[in-house]
Amino acid sequence: MVLHSEPHPRREASGLPFDDIRALMARLPRLDGEAAARAKAREAELVKPAGALGRLEDIAEWLCAWQGKTPPTVARPLVAIFAGAHGVAERGVSAYPPAVTRQMLDAFAGGGAAINQICKSFDIGLKVFDLATERPTPDICEQPAMSEAECAGTMAYGFEAIHGGIDLLVVGEMGIGNTTVASTLAHALFGGRPEDWVGRGTGANDVTLGRKIDAVATAVRVHGPHLGDPLEALRRVGGREFAAIAGAILAARMERVPVVIDGFVATAAAAVLHALDASALEHCVAGHRSAEAAHGRLLERLELPPILDLGMLGEGSGGALAVAVIKAACACHTGMATFAEAAVSNRGG
Numbered sequence: 001m002v003l004h005s006e007p008h009p010r011r012e013a014s015g016l017p018f019d020d021i022r023a024l025m026a027r028l029p030r031l032d033g034e035a036a037a038r039a040k041a042r043e044a045e046l047v048k049p050a051g052a053l054g055r056l057e058d059i060a061e062w063l064c065a066w067q068g069k070t071p072p073t074v075a076r077p078l079v080a081i082f083a084g085a086h087g088v089a090e091r092g093v094s095a096y097p098p099a100v101t102r103q104m105l106d107a108f109a110g111g112g113a114a115i116n117q118i119c120k121s122f123d124i125g126l127k128v129f130d131l132a133t134e135r136p137t138p139d140i141c142e143q144p145a146m147s148e149a150e151c152a153g154t155m156a157y158g159f160e161a162i163h164g165g166i167d168l169l170v171v172g173e174m175g176i177g178n179t180t181v182a183s184t185l186a187h188a189l190f191g192g193r194p195e196d197w198v199g200r201g202t203g204a205n206d207v208t209l210g211r212k213i214d215a216v217a218t219a220v221r222v223h224g225p226h227l228g229d230p231l232e233a234l235r236r237v238g239g240r241e242f243a244a245i246a247g248a249i250l251a252a253r254m255e256r257v258p259v260v261i262d263g264f265v266a267t268a269a270a271a272v273l274h275a276l277d278a279s280a281l282e283h284c285v286a287g288h289r290s291a292e293a294a295h296g297r298l299l300e301r302l303e304l305p306p307i308l309d310l311g312m313l314g315e316g317s318g319g320a321l322a323v324a325v326i327k328a329a330c331a332c333h334t335g336m337a338t339f340a341e342a343a344v345s346n347r348g349g
């Protein structure tokens, strides 16, 4: 496991750092249609009834389309966990105290967290990005979480997730209180009522749940007039791990690295890119639908059906487990014999 710490907004000197992000968003690469067509044709030849591998066939095609090659590979998958700390957590919006975030960073480094075991089980790399967790972002109910420079700089820091020649990226997170932030972002981006987007996170009781709903409603009211721009929403009612995840997904798109989105929190970060450009998540799959009810709602809005539905809670864990399915899809697509090679009679009609 590799631990990275402290993001540095690199663009303090620049006038409008979001312009750089918008410039990237204006030139998103598209999928490789020829690779996708080759993959589809091969699926039809493999020794199985047509469509018998179900969604695995779509996944293999998606990998080829975004990696721009047939056969695809899942030889160097990576889970990137972005850790952030949130001023809003001081409002008592989580079942756990804010100190747990840094304690979990130690657990990741020591190999004792759930995500360590899942990565080990399926030979997945793990990098943890500590986004200044000793310095929580201001309470979003009172102030913006980040300046524009810090937000854009943290997105740029997220770009580093794809360095090192990876062929599949899982985006995950750690940050006590961040389901409240995710709910606020979702409410800011999609409207509705605060309670539509709020759930129990790590196990909030009814009192804590009430505080979560209040916090979401307050933050959206305080920043209301500015939330029409998704990047403004990200910097005002988001947090550092949200910015870094959005940046990592964007960098992966530019480099044609397919992405697996983990739970509710990672999906809320991804939703910012989707709000900027509805095609921005075409290189992504949802690895897992978490126990948070609002996650399902968000995935429906983004038209991202989850691969798994196991009631897991963040840390990249559900996304990492989905890598096992994606590896199997890749192995079948690559290693299976065709009807001709296996000398099995193809169907007559």
Ligand SMILES: Cc1cc2ncn([C@H]3O[C@H](COP(=O)(O)O)[C@@H](O)[C@H]3O)c2cc1C
Binding pocket: 093, 094, 095, 096, 100, 104, 173, 174, 175, 176, 177, 178, 179, 180, 200, 201, 202, 203, 204, 313, 314, 315
């Ligand atoms: C020990 C522990 C390990 C975790 N791993 C992920 N989360 C998950 O819970 C947090 C968000 O939930 P809330 O908004 O209710 O605080 C995030 O850190 C998330 O990844 C954890 C939470 C805890 C307590």
Ligand SMILES: O=C(O)c1cccnc1
Binding pocket: 179, 200, 201, 202, 262, 263, 264, 265, 266, 290, 291, 292, 295, 312, 313, 314, 315
């Ligand atoms: O789905 C998630 O990301 C999630 C849900 C609950 C708690 N922490 C994270």
